[in-house]
Amino acid sequence: MRIPLLISTLIARAAGAVSRLSGKGGGTTLPGRVLNALDASASARLACRIKQGSAIISATNGKTTSAAMAAAILAPRYRLAGNPAGANLSSGVATALLHTRGTDLGLFEVDEAALPRVAEALQPRVLCLGNLFRDQLDRYGELEMLAERWRGVVAGLAPESALIVNEDDPQLAQLARGREGVIRFGIEDTRLGGPLPHAADARYCSNCGVAYDYQLAYVGHLGVYSCPGCGFSRSKPDIWADGITLEGLAGSSFRLHLPQETLTVRLGLPGLYNVYNSLAAAALAQALGARPAEIANGLESTAAAFGRSERIEIGEKELLLLLIKNPTGANEVVRTIVAAGTPKTMVIALNDGIADGQDVSWIWDVDFEPLLGELERLIASGGRAAELALRFKYAGFPESQIELLRSTTEALDRGLELTEEKGELVVCPTYTAMLELQNLLAERGHADPYWQRAARAREESGQTRKPK
């Protein structure tokens, strides 16, 4: 017998309340897990209640930030439901669906492997695919298997739904071919391109297997490509950025070309990867009716998403948290740090939980080498601190300049001790190491718990009704 939706949602919400009261976490996934277990169709039935439907953003890198940008753009126009704390598996989306009363549009970031299941339940009116990079092979399997599953999602997408793809990612450009009305975004600023990096993924055409000719690459394998085998090549995007100026850790400015007009955007988030995130958010918001001025305002007002170039004050000192989780993302973090001036001391915390990837081999595909000239002290932390220390040792960094502190608490304290007054400490943690640090900062009163901050951000942007 099917349990009535009202009963399953009540039980699931109660589970969330217990989870929050026990102080174990923000209850961002547990209620959804309970809900899914009680009724596999509950998500689909709850999603139907959102008046104007849902939009989904998926990508290996940047989904939390681009969803935050899209929320900032769309907030004046819609009362949004969503998962801003980054709980992006099926359970996290189901949890968010418990809080949709009074909202009129769902905006969800969705884990790349969870996309088939979530898209099936949500039947999104807009699907935005940002990029596919090598990430957590121990969990997702091979990249090609993910691309195959995404092809299935695109094939199942209703004809009236909007599909948005990053045209600079050949895998995504290819899976959108043959569909009518696809919206493509990309970067058109060849000054910022370079050669294909070591960790590049899509080297070979998914049509015919011949190696792409890359005229240049912007981030990982995102760039300007063509296949000498079958002639497949990048098309001119519908929405694009040029005239990009990167301003170190402070942000960037660029010209955003929308179908109606071109405007200048000054972004408070660093790096070329955040230009891509802006383009994804702009394309998504545009498909949902946002005007160019709303798009520019939303992008400019977006603050760093949880742990993604987030700054936290600790007394007179400042902490800069830069999440690292896969080779391409970490390469961009390194590039941004170097462009802003490499600090003398850095903390890098490598954990190997399921959410980090149990296989830590990815750190060997990250180009940490550009840090080596200026960096004077590395505090290697996390459960796999020794492995990280070895990565630097075999890159030629003197072992005497590495401090091994597996506890993230001790690493943070040591890093702060080495930071001069009014100085900034750069910390690059993997996902669960970042959660440890955020919990520590909350315990010490430097920051509110992350789920509270995410909920507040959601309220401030009018995404949900204020809880009673």
Place this chain on the structure above:
Amino acid sequence: MTTRIRLCHLYPDQLNIYADRGNIAVFRSRAERRGCELEVVGVGVGEALAPECDLIYLGGGQDREQALIAPDFAKRHDEISAALEDGAALLAVCGGYQLLGRGYRDRTGVEMPGAEILPLETVAGEGRMIGDVSIECELDPGELLTVVGFENHGGRTLLDPGAVPLGRVVHGFGNDGESGFEGCRLGKAIGTYLHGPLLPRNPWLADWLLGQALARTLGEPPELETLDDELEYQAHAVALGRARERGGKFR
């Protein structure tokens, strides 16, 4: 002592999925710290192995990349056999290991031919074998060594009767999740599923291979100067703990 080791890195553009450059960096650093230069020669599709090759390295790739190089690699039986007979050592990890056997048979029965260097074949199985691994090896008679790594493979590798595994699985799946064997060894040639990358946390294996590579010109492996491997030991100990806690179970 010879001051140079020539390493031929096969298909560096296609077989590089599990941080294979980490293994090369370990070879280089540990050779250089003993006053020995490591010359790395990348060998792509259609290119010949460099002459006077002391060490051959083959990494792992995703299915598509593996399929791209397999036809070229299958033609290299004579070339690689000749290099091994000439005294070269060899290390192949994951996909490269599979292709060193007679071939790889996928779920639909389609056979991807291998180079037929190692006495084994690989067949696709149900589900992937993913997790931390520890194995016990005896590279030199009477000397038991622990080697730790991470495995992620859908193929089941079956050794021919009489073939010598690299080691015995202590924690994890190994070649097929059933036999208790991991990898394969034929003289100075080693194939294994263990990545991570393999060599940073198992420096003794790196040194054994460097010694064997030097033996090509010296006649026998030289005594290599001891290095400070404190960090390597720590990384090894953590990885060993992971294999014990959460490695796959073979039956």
